[in-house]
Amino acid sequence: MTDIAIGIDIGGTNTFFSCIDASGKSWGNASIPTQEQERFEDFLNDLCNLIEKTINDSSEDLKLIGVGIGAPNGNYRTGTIENAANLRWKGELELVKMVEEQLQVPVKLTNDANAAALGERMFGGAKGMNDFMVITLGTGLGSGIVVNGDLLYGHDGFAGEVGHIIMRPEGRECGCGRRGCLETYVSATGVKRTAYKMLAKHLGDSSLRAIPFDELTAKMVADAANKGDLLAMEVFAYTGKMLGEALANVASVTSPEAIFFFGGLAKAGELLFEPVREAMEKNLLFLYKNKISLLPSELGDDAAVLGAAALIWNDLN
Amino acid sequence: MTDIAIGIDIGGTNTFFSCIDASGKSWGNASIPTQEQERFEDFLNDLCNLIEKTINDSSEDLKLIGVGIGAPNGNYRTGTIENAANLRWKGELELVKMVEEQLQVPVKLTNDANAAALGERMFGGAKGMNDFMVITLGTGLGSGIVVNGDLLYGHDGFAGEVGHIIMRPEGRECGCGRRGCLETYVSATGVKRTAYKMLAKHLGDSSLRAIPFDELTAKMVADAANKGDLLAMEVFAYTGKMLGEALANVASVTSPEAIFFFGGLAKAGELLFEPVREAMEKNLLFLYKNKISLLPSELGDDAAVLGAAALIWNDLN
Structure with missing residues (x-):
């Protein structure tokens, strides 16, 4: 049995x-x-x-x-x-x-x-960790935060909405009705929006110029970046910088040992993680510098x- | 015994x-x-x-x-x-x-x-609360966060540095070596700095114009505001707005039942709390609106x- x-x-x-x-x-x-x-x-x-x-x-x-x-x-x-x-x-x-x-x-x-x-804690890369965070990068940005070995639920069960931290008070419209939330920049949808921002800002050639907004996906932007499309690369640099800044602030609240990334957009790998790591370390309070591991989820x-x-x-x- | x-x-x-x-x-x-x-x-x-x-x-x-x-x-x-x-x-x-x-x-x-x-949890206003936060407003801004009934220490014991959340990436110099930290705006020192910013920005009369920076205290600004000094009142409106925006973001991480204020600057009372409450509610994700109490510490x-x-x-x- x-x-x-x-x-x-x-x-x-x-x-x-x-x-x-x-x-x-x-x-x-x-x-x-x-x-x-x-x-x-x-x-x-x-x-x-x-x-x-x-x-x-x-x-x-x-x-x-x-x-x-x-x-x-x-x-x-x-x-x-x-x-x-x-x-x-x-x-x-x-x-x-x-x-x-x-x-x-x-x-x-x-x-x-x-x-x-x-x-992640029971079957993946966070075994034995009592203070860490999982960021899910899909259509939106979700977060699951473990502190003192338990999930952080808050008093109403709704804690851990890192995707709705306001990064830019007058920024992009968010589905939640406010503006400038992290997930309007850092998510599959955010990557699409940033691609269009960069297409508007720059004059350089890009394979993305041929694709209508409705058909564009974050994976197309990642594929273009991996082929050396400079504009697509700048999209990931921008996305990663925004996420790194946000994580540096969240670390001031929860001081995690590691942050795991999960979901479709996380498959972009170092294209995303490298600018995240750089921006996070640059913005971290000295107490937390060089202590927080950024890791891909070990779950399939x-x-x-x-x-x-x-x-x-x-x-x- | x-x-x-x-x-x-x-x-x-x-x-x-x-x-x-x-x-x-x-x-x-x-x-x-x-x-x-x-x-x-x-x-x-x-x-x-x-x-x-x-x-x-x-x-x-x-x-x-x-x-x-x-x-x-x-x-x-x-x-x-x-x-x-x-x-x-x-x-x-x-x-x-x-x-x-x-x-x-x-x-x-x-x-x-x-x-x-x-x-606060054992002897003050947070009796019976498992998810709340205390903000200490003195020379700097400190925070103690309780989640699931325990203090949030993080993996290294240094969690809860809400005063060092970066609010303005290119903002005021902070003693930590970075720029734009919350406590450079929201603290006794922050109030002094904001008073000087407002004195530079506006032309109106203010009793604060007679006081050198080295002699100015947050209490002097509060006293002036309570006497109807418009410029001093704007200092507290600005300070409260910045704190309210920050607390709305922290709530997205920890979803507290209440936030208690403690320390010298907290004695400014509604002069500070009213703009904090307004800005926090305006910036909160819908999930958290009208749920979080802002309270003075009950400890003397x-x-x-x-x-x-x-x-x-x-x-x-």
């Missing part, structure tokens, strides 16, 4: 899950479309039925001890999802309560960046479900 | 201590000059002898259970003071080890802002020794 936790990753398009043991080994990866059901209850029914079937059909003898869920706007304290922009169901969704009723095991919920931080494509399952394993430890 | 902890506050001029029980009641306040002895060892000897004498001479039967120390640059993790700008003894001072050897009880050390935060003049003693009482709880 092997004790397993289910890790669930609820995304805007698909919901993935996997059975994960205490060492991070996984069985029975599966997924269902997230938003085909009109009622949230029906979606959860389908999901829970598929989970039970997956466990029962496994060739191993698996014992379910709990379910961890990572979801956009997932709140650890309340166990609910509130007004997630990319889900069709609005209002407050009582996710934890409903899954507990159906599967009869403890259920924990958090947002995707927090799950990534727990996953199953990071989200590993991180979600870590919610359960972490609470048992 | 009453169990007591000694709370020690090491300042640049005098070192105060007091015997404090678990309820915050104090006996035998005393002090010695901090820097008359050439050798740090001799200073500590004098201090420990006076502590022992104070306990023995007390009319109550006091039992010493531990010593808590608040000191500039005091590091909880290492138990040392490193290169404190306002002490004559340089290098790494092994404070905790030396006092433990002499008094034979557990000794804990932290910096003054962290001690203020613990004191003995806050520093109460906070230092709380280091011991907190570890026992």
Whole structure:
């Protein structure tokens, strides 16, 4: 008999899950479309039925001890999802309560960046670290912060919104309704916006001039930079500088041992990390200089479900 | 027999201590000059002898259970003071080890802002709060941050330097060697600097025009503002706006329930807090709006020794 936790990753398009043991080994990866059901209850029914079937059909003898869920706007304290922009169901969704009723095991919920931080600590590069941060670089910028060995939730469960630190008071419009938030510069979308800024600012040739805004992706900018496109290279220098300045300020609050980068944009590698490191060190208070490691996440494509399952394993430890 | 902890506050001029029980009641306040002895060892000897004498001479039967120390640059993790700008003894001072050897009880050390935060939680307005922050407004700006019920120390013991968040990349010179740090704007010194900036910017009459920079104090600016001096009022509007913007960003990291203000400049009261509140709310991410209380510290003049003693009482709880 092997004790397993289910890790669930609820995304805007698909919901993935996997059975994960205490060492991070996984069985029975599966997924269902997230938003085909009109009622949230029906979606959860389908999901829970598929989970039970997956466990029962496994060739191993698996014992379910709990379910961890990572979801956009997932709140650890309340166990609910509130007004997630990319889900069709609005209002407050009582996710934890409903899954507990159906599967009869403890259920924990958090947002995707927090799950990534727990996953990194339990199964990735942050093993043994009590004070570190994970930055997720996708469409937006998410952050999961671990201090004193625990996730930093704040009094309402919503701490760790580093992507919404205001970097430029009169800066770019942000989806949150304010201006100049870090994620308007440092994210896949931010890279696109910076590319257009640089195309407007400079006269030099660039392969990016042929691509409409709607079709441009951060990966195209990275590919162009890696081919020596000077304008695309300047986009990453600008993006990295902004992130380095922000991290130097966050370090003044939390003093982390390491900062891990995860997500699509993090695949740009040194193209991004080198200017981040330079700007962070330049802006750090002397107390923190040359102490903070910037590292790529050691978790692969199953990071989200590993991180979600870590919610359960972490609470048992 | 009453169990007591000694709370020690090491300042640049005098070192105060007091015997404090678990309820915050104090006996035998005393002090010695901090820097008359050439050798740090001799200073500590004098201090420990006076502590022992104070306990023995007390009319109550006091039992010493531990010593808590608040000191500039005091590091909880290492138990040392490193290169404190306002002490004559340089290098790494092994404070905790030396006092433990002499008094034979557990000794804990932290910096003054962290001690203020613990004191506020144990004896002041933050009772029962697990996520809050104390901002000390004196010559500089210090911060003590409590998350998940514990002080936020970071991996090296130096977390919580909110005063050194860079607010303006090309801004005012800071004693730390960088530019634009929050405390160059928001502190007693920052208020003086802003007064001179406003005197340069505006033509209007002001009682501050008669005072040389070397003689000006933040209290003089506050007094002038309270008498209706428009320029002095603008100084506090500017100072409060800068602090409110900074706190909105820090809230994105730690999501506190309340922020307490302590120290000389905090005595300016609503003159300062009103623009802080306005700017903070204006700049907060929607998740945090109308949730964070801005409060004056409930600790009085003995806050520093109460906070230092709380280091011991907190570890026992």
